[in-house]
Amino acid sequence: MKTGRWAVSLWGILFFFAGSFVQAQAPDSLVTYLKTHAPTDTTYIRAMDQAVFTLIYKKADYPRADSLSRQMVDVATRLSYWSGLVAGYRNRASTNYMAANYEQALVYFQKTVDAVEQHNLPPVMLYKALGNLASGHEKLGHDEQVLQMALRAIAIQEKYHIKPRMPVPHRLIGGTLVKMGKKQQAIPYYQEAGVIFREMGDPRGIAIFENQLGDFYMDLGQPTAALPHFRKSLAMSRQLNFELLRADALDGMAQVMNTLNRPDEGLAYARQALAIAVRQQNQLGITTAYNTIGALYQTKQDFSQAETYLRKAIDVADNYNFRDELRKSSQHLANLLGQQNKYQQAYAFQLRKNNLTDSATLVRTNAEIERLLIQYETEKKEAHIRLLQKEKQLDQEETNQARWQRNALLMGAILMILLGMTIGAWLLNRARVQRLQEAIQLRQQIAHDLHDEVGSTLSSISLLSGHTDKLLSENRPETAQKMVQKIYIDARQILESIDEIIWTINPGNDSLQRIVLRLQEYAQPLMESKQIAFNFYVDSALDQLPVSMEVRRNLYLIGKEAINNLIKYSEATRATLRFERQNSQFKVVIEDNGRGFDADQLSSRTGQQSMQQRALAMGGKLTVRSVPGQGTTLELTSAAI
Template structure:
């Protein structure tokens, strides 16, 4: 969802990734380009390039989005006819930008995917594919598909590193960092944010540096550290003034106001918010105006000045509804419900909460109401017909009542007894099955806790008892080693419990989640050993749920193989690939290390355990290796 604090950042992230764009034409140049289009036929690629520059001007100088989209459609047709695949990519890129800037993110993602499809299908240079991947990742971010953000952005980063592409784009690192923050993995996110800052400075991009400072401020606000956010927003504001970048100044001022509200200083935040409102009104940016109205409302709410808060929030909501800013509208409605709730106006809070929860659009509602009316009318008709039939049947029953009463009574009793018996049998069977499943799960959790946690806790207990004696004996070196061992064991317990919780969590019951979990486990280990790591996963795997036991064994096999690779292979390159082919899941882990001579009778490196786990889930594990020729491990399973 686009907020006031990232209006300039998201736009700049896309612009940077479009490294193939030409410089912005001047007004004189733009006029001459239009003259060229009017006086020349669309018979060569030069015509397509000129169209691209004119469209660029329409988007970024004149904000004429409707005309830019129309010309981009024409540009795509001409480029397709000329087999100018670079031109086709640029045309769909422009259409994606128009959709993006008009907050139609689903449509923008579709256009960005088209640029990637064309670039890959026609083997365009890696730099073009790199930029397309970055924009697809931004599209996934806007529609809230976090797994695909990570997959696409990491793929772009790997491509850049593989071909040493320059200039690098900071967008992909920022996306990975931002997604990890949303998943609560702050420490894993920080290196990606730092690398994004390095890239901005590496490119000598003062504008990018300023935007990055704003993003860092947002990050610290998101993790509830507003005091650390303030200097970043202040630096962003200074650079925004130096660059005469109004939207960036707006973002910084909005961020400062938000930070001060979080620090319980809403009075100090109001002047910043009012300055941001002046900029938004000067730029005639309705999205920014609605956003800063909402920020001002939160400041007045923090000051307990509810009348002003309600007034500004109503203005924000009215703008969002008028311009169909769907994400902002949902956020402001929720904010309104919270505001009324804080004032104990529960009837109003309830009304807005219902409005927030109602996700069906008006067209669907109309269709639903019409369907309801049709069903009601049908029901009334059928009810009347049933009443007529019932009267007829009652007349007939009266005539036969004497003969049938006894037989009906006997039959009803028998049917009732049979129904009770069948219901009892089914209920007991269902309860037994649920008890068996619960017992199996409890045994599995107990077994895992005993094996993976119990022995380590015993070790910590023994070491803790030793420390006091070592301190009394004045043996500091042994004390330090014992404490380090306790720290190591404690981390191991945390990792084991995290894996157990992940395994039993039904939200992880998909092959795609297993793949991402293994990548998350392998990436830092590979980096620590300087191994170039490539990870690919078939996106369709998200459609396949798997039972807990299968998921657990798949993960442990992959984890064991990765540990073996790290410990023994001495590799410089490694691949982890998840594929779905011919209704079979194939997991490949391959390296270019020193290899070994396979020995079926050997118990080395946990191979026996991996084979047993593969058999337990009906799979087949094949290990291929030879001295000096690396190792290839492939697991094939029918999900």
């Protein structure tokens, strides 16, 4: 999910941080009790726990909360009160978490789990501790650990029938699956989290979950679907007088408007979020609001204002060590400066962002840095060539006219040689830069495809393998067999993905004819399996038409997606795939006589948005015509490249 969403992060851990022995006492009476009693019994630790809770979530006084939490750990250890020790570690973790010190928070989350297991405390405490640990890993981008801890928490809940259930593990799994590119697999986990929120009957939790659903649809690239959830969250936050969530929902609305290219509306929401953060002295909220406002001004092409707000975001994030926001703001500013051709400054901020990024994203970041560096070096060399030419011109003007006439022939020859060498060097360097850029682009694409198509599936296989071993040890062979079948399907998917990547980058496939053959090989057996009469037509004028790797890849993926949708949803008895040539363009038509659908209502299930984006990326236009009961026609038109 997105970084900088402070209310969501807060409530995501509040469900777990509510200790089993926190009492509802007034803050003043707590202070009086702690001052007048010696730390000699468990009642004192309970009072300390309530005081820490107040310092963290009502006063945001993190230094005092951390100091009191350290005392809790010492007193609980001396009294051998292990539940109190867990509470002390939990409070130290929550203090660092809320202060955005996520690495330190993770250390104490792990200590909480270790203490519960070491002292054999009740399963419900391990359930909560594992949820906390998963939240800590999420903030540091440790996707595999998030899945492991959250799945383990759910398994403990199911084994011991712990009530009430907590929604956070399901939400964390859903968010991690979205990051891994498994968006459809994430939907059931989000739905289950919603069920649990409503089971709890907590309006604050429901309001925050609506905000999280808005974030989820933004991750899916569906801003119009995200908008009603942010609006509902905003309305509920006002009813509940929940200012922190209100600021979060306003920021979500601003990001939706920015995505929909309505930056003026977005600025109105973002400024309201900033006002709330300033009023509450919420430095993390202020950083997020500055970042959002900077992005909105960038959309408005007001680069000066955009740079001002992004630099403010960086200053606050740097001052308070908000690593997530610092990484995000540095990347935004690097993009903004690169858009203005300020490559040297852009490189500096890109490098800073790179130093804050973990190894899982370094491949793409390093490629981006290399691209910026090449552009900067190219412009510097071109400027140097222009300077040399100007100096030569000045030298020529200062030369004595008579001497120039005597040596005209010689000087002309020398100048021609120098000019030829300069131009040759410039052209050679330019060609080298172009080849480097093409190589970087190819490497980045391969890394992206391998990460999205193979890496996440391998992680899934690893997790499923471990779970299979556990099921076998528990003598549950039927369930284990299902897991093995899923591993087999995932492995087949990896082989198909790698085959497609290799086919895409193979220069021997750089013709439209090869794409046509591959789509026919892909479609024919699927049509036969559904008993669909399939007609295939190719204009002979297209046989040897060359296409670039990027066009070939997008064209094949659009065709594959369209064929899959036809097989899954159309219920057709006849289908046709045609490749035609129209002047300097080629056209691909896929049509069927199936049940059709309302083309005005976009569906994430059929991947229409993804196909539209791929069509734009290859410089083409995708048109979908469909009427319920009258079949569907998909038409892709593109220039021959």
